[in-house]
Amino acid sequence: MDVARSHPDALASGLPPLVVDRQRIVHSAAFRRLQQKTQVFVAPESDHFRTRLTHTLEVAHLARTLAGLLGLNAELAEVVALAHDLGHPPFGHAGEAALNDCMKDHGGFEHNRQTLRIVEELEHPYPEFHGLNLTRVVRECLAKHHTQYDRPGTHPLQDGRPPPAEGQVVDLADRLTYALHDLQDGLYAELLDPGTLNTLALWRQAYAGPDTSDPDVLRRQLRPTLDRIEQRVFADLATVAAGGSPAEVGRSSTSPDAPQAPTVRLSDALDAELRELDAFLFTNLYRHPMLVAADEQARRVLSDVLRALVASPSLLPARFQKRVADQGVHRVVADYVAGMTDRFCLEEHAKLCG
Numbered sequence: 001m002d003v004a005r006s007h008p009d010a011l012a013s014g015l016p017p018l019v020v021d022r023q024r025i026v027h028s029a030a031f032r033r034l035q036q037k038t039q040v041f042v043a044p045e046s047d048h049f050r051t052r053l054t055h056t057l058e059v060a061h062l063a064r065t066l067a068g069l070l071g072l073n074a075e076l077a078e079v080v081a082l083a084h085d086l087g088h089p090p091f092g093h094a095g096e097a098a099l100n101d102c103m104k105d106h107g108g109f110e111h112n113r114q115t116l117r118i119v120e121e122l123e124h125p126y127p128e129f130h131g132l133n134l135t136r137v138v139r140e141c142l143a144k145h146h147t148q149y150d151r152p153g154t155h156p157l158q159d160g161r162p163p164p165a166e167g168q169v170v171d172l173a174d175r176l177t178y179a180l181h182d183l184q185d186g187l188y189a190e191l192l193d194p195g196t197l198n199t200l201a202l203w204r205q206a207y208a209g210p211d212t213s214d215p216d217v218l219r220r221q222l223r224p225t226l227d228r229i230e231q232r233v234f235a236d237l238a239t240v241a242a243g244g245s246p247a248e249v250g251r252s253s254t255s256p257d258a259p260q261a262p263t264v265r266l267s268d269a270l271d272a273e274l275r276e277l278d279a280f281l282f283t284n285l286y287r288h289p290m291l292v293a294a295d296e297q298a299r300r301v302l303s304d305v306l307r308a309l310v311a312s313p314s315l316l317p318a319r320f321q322k323r324v325a326d327q328g329v330h331r332v333v334a335d336y337v338a339g340m341t342d343r344f345c346l347e348e349h350a351k352l353c354g
């Protein structure tokens with residue numbers, strides 16, 4: 001495993017490299033701001049739904065568990081998971097789409113690339129270097145993070161090969177985590193009809209309770225059902241990986257003899273069931289009129305704030321104004337807006353736009 005850092009770093013001496021990485025990530029301002037950023041439901045609306053921070057913590061827990069089961073480096077998987085969404089803007093994917101539209105003539109916006117900008121440049125808690133100076137293998141996993149909502153962008157660590165196996169574990173943990181917790185949140189918000197759950201093969205195999213038409217029964221049975229789905233994923237991964245040793249499964253793409261195809265995967269049957277769940281959530285939850293209306297409002301708010309600051313960059317904090325001549329007003333404003341929480345973005349919108 002290549003644990004080299006971008007810069008000489010005397011501050012990291014004496015501690016294992018991944019311990020230093022985890023410490024710097026969880027102490028970063030970008031990590032703290034995830035507590036007030038949307039996962040699916042706008043963060044200030046309720047205390048009970050996931051935020052981008054609780055999503056991140058769930059992904060980190062699952063990634064560490066999966067990596068341990070596969071004989072991989074569980075600490076590496078956890079560190080990558082803790083950092084994987086640092087670049088998400090306010091208002092979830094609606095905010096990301098709005099930023100990308102506004103930036104289409106200025107390099108676009110994609111939250112994975114923004115995560116790398118944060119850990120390699122924008123966070124600056126140490127005077128010796130910009131960024132967090134994370135190890136190379138962590139940054140490679142971030143550069144190659146890939147799910148249906150995450151597409152790797154251009155980066156020097158994009159070398160055409162798959163991510164290290166621990167990065168692939170994070171991809172799977174991210175995919176499974178958002179599918180299951182969005183299902184739970186959608187049911188709690190009463191935006192999903194419990195009667196439609198039996199259309200899902202994944203649900204039918206895991207649900208062991210009585211009729212779901214009683215909301216109280218469903219609430220009591222929901223977490224055990226989601227846990228059984230996770231247990232099925234664990235068993236499936238172990239079965240698929242049984243053809244190779246843990247060393248073969250865990251071989252890193254930073255090694256000279258790295259495999260040229262992904263080494264962490266589900267069986268075709270279980271993958272198809274997860275894709276069925278993804279499609280169900282897209283149709284019944286993410287495209288629900290209430291969420292569509294909230295997303296449209298979020299896009300307007302974020303777009304208004306970005307345009308107002310591009311027109312008047314003197315309104316930016318001084319440390320951002322200093323970067324405008326070097327990086328251009330659009331990119332600097334995008335960095336600033338992407339770092340906002342939902343609440344702060346709404347407050348800025350009220351001040352800038354009335």
